[in-house]
Amino acid sequence: MTDARDFLATDMLSAYLDGELTDTERAEVEAQLAESAEWRAELDDVRGARTMLRAVAEQDAPEGFWDAVMAGVVAADDAPVEGEEDDAPAAATVVSLDEKRRGPGRWIATAFAAAAAVALAVIIVPSRDTVKPDVATAVVQHGAQGSDLGDPIGTITPVGPLAGFRR
Amino acid sequence: MAEGVPTWEEIARDHGRFLYSVAYRLAGNNDDAQDLVQESLLRIRRGLERYEPGSLEGWMARIVTNVFLDEVRRKKRRPVDALPDDPGRVLPPTPAADEVQTGLSDEIQRALGELPEDFRVPVVLCDVSDLSYEQIAEATGVPIGTVRSRIHRGRRMLRAQLTAAGVTGP
Numbered sequence: 001m002t003d004a005r006d007f008l009a010t011d012m013l014s015a016y017l018d019g020e021l022t023d024t025e026r027a028e029v030e031a032q033l034a035e036s037a038e039w040r041a042e043l044d045d046v047r048g049a050r051t052m053l054r055a056v057a058e059q060d061a062p063e064g065f066w067d068a069v070m071a072g073v074v075a076a077d078d079a080p081v082e083g084e085e086d087d088a089p090a091a092a093t094v095v096s097l098d099e100k101r102r103g104p105g106r107w108i109a110t111a112f113a114a115a116a117a118v119a120l121a122v123i124i125v126p127s128r129d130t131v132k133p134d135v136a137t138a139v140v141q142h143g144a145q146g147s148d149l150g151d152p153i154g155t156i157t158p159v160g161p162l163a164g165f166r167r
Numbered sequence: 168m169a170e171g172v173p174t175w176e177e178i179a180r181d182h183g184r185f186l187y188s189v190a191y192r193l194a195g196n197n198d199d200a201q202d203l204v205q206e207s208l209l210r211i212r213r214g215l216e217r218y219e220p221g222s223l224e225g226w227m228a229r230i231v232t233n234v235f236l237d238e239v240r241r242k243k244r245r246p247v248d249a250l251p252d253d254p255g256r257v258l259p260p261t262p263a264a265d266e267v268q269t270g271l272s273d274e275i276q277r278a279l280g281e282l283p284e285d286f287r288v289p290v291v292l293c294d295v296s297d298l299s300y301e302q303i304a305e306a307t308g309v310p311i312g313t314v315r316s317r318i319h320r321g322r323r324m325l326r327a328q329l330t331a332a333g334v335t336g337p
Contacts, residue, residue: 011319018293020300020315046319048336049326053279053294056272061187062197070179072205073212 008032013043017050171220175212182227185296189228192291193235195280203238207231228296229306232288236307239284271334278328286321293318 008028015021016029033039173181190203207230218226279287292303300318304311329335 011316014319014322015300015315018300018318042323045326046322049322049329050294052271052329052334052336053275053290053325056275057192057295057297058184058188059191059272060184061191061200065187065197065201066183069201069205069208072201073179073208076205076209 010039010042013039014046014050016043017047172215172218173223175208175215178211178223178227179208182224185224186227186231189231189291189296190235192276192279192295193231193288195276203231203234206234210234222302224296225298225302225306228292228298228302232292232306236284236288274329274332274334275325278325278332281328282321282324286317286324289314289317290321290325
């Protein structure tokens with residue numbers, strides 16, 4: 001027998017929870033749920049997973065995480081990474097941002113202050129006669145990393161605390 | 168740069184928690200999440216020239232996802248890195264065995280780590296990034312029907328993992 005709900009599939013249950021169904025589809029799913037204990041059990045399953053994951057969706061990074069990330073970003077070259085895709089968005093739908101989704105505010109200032117302090121120290125504190133950066137070692141290390149078959153992570157890993165040497 | 172477009176520093180400052188959360192849930196551990204966030208910020212910095220004000224979090228999530236999938240593909244291209252008796256080295260990153268984790272967040276992280284990335288990515292983009300199915304389809308490059316199916320199957324797998332671990336609710 002052909003039924004109007006023959007097109008229904010249980011993967012519509014997650015879409016139902018996420019508000020991703022049309023009004024017609026939602027009505028059909030609700031009618032199916034009213035009739036089928038199997039569907040209701042599956043709905044409970046996915047609802048539980050969804051609820052638990054969303055309950056812990058956002059969390060703070062551990063201490064030191066952002067300092068390390070910022071030091072790496074500041075020190076990294078601007079050269080394009082091999083295999084990088086065009087990340088520019090095609091759509092421009094405005095979505096309001098959740099106010100609670102705010103990253104730690106202090107680390108970025110700390111990271112930049114640290115980078116600035118390193119740069120200042122390089123410029124002011126050491127005399128050219130007494131301190132020389134080990135360029136040869138840096139070149140060898142950098143070359144070794146850069147030859148890592150296009151590793152998008154490895155190629156941007158700083159060789160050392162070189163933030164002060166950036167132009 | 169177009170008016171209204173934030174700098175990458177502003178993005179990092181205002182959306183760092185979002186970036187970390189997505190990266191951590193995708194990567195499965197803090198070390199890989201650190202690499203993921205760092206590379207994502209570099210791409211964000213370069214991509215801001217082309218960015219048009221819109222769904223900022225969707226755009227960021229897409230970048231994080233691209234970086235993550237690039238790394239997954241890179242690992243698959245280089246199976247020689249894996250030791251013959253250590254198949255886990257070519258599988259998606261999972262929390263290190265010596266990481267003592269407790270609490271619901273860590274139980275969920277362990278369960279997510281068991282999901283193949285084809286399922287983990289859309290589930291994370293939906294439930295952590297709160298993207299629409301259309302945005303997830305755009306970010307992952309798969310049809311929206313496939314996104315719907317993978318989210319549902321991914322959640323079922325996640326629930327099964329959690330149930331097996333004795334986790335029944337928040």
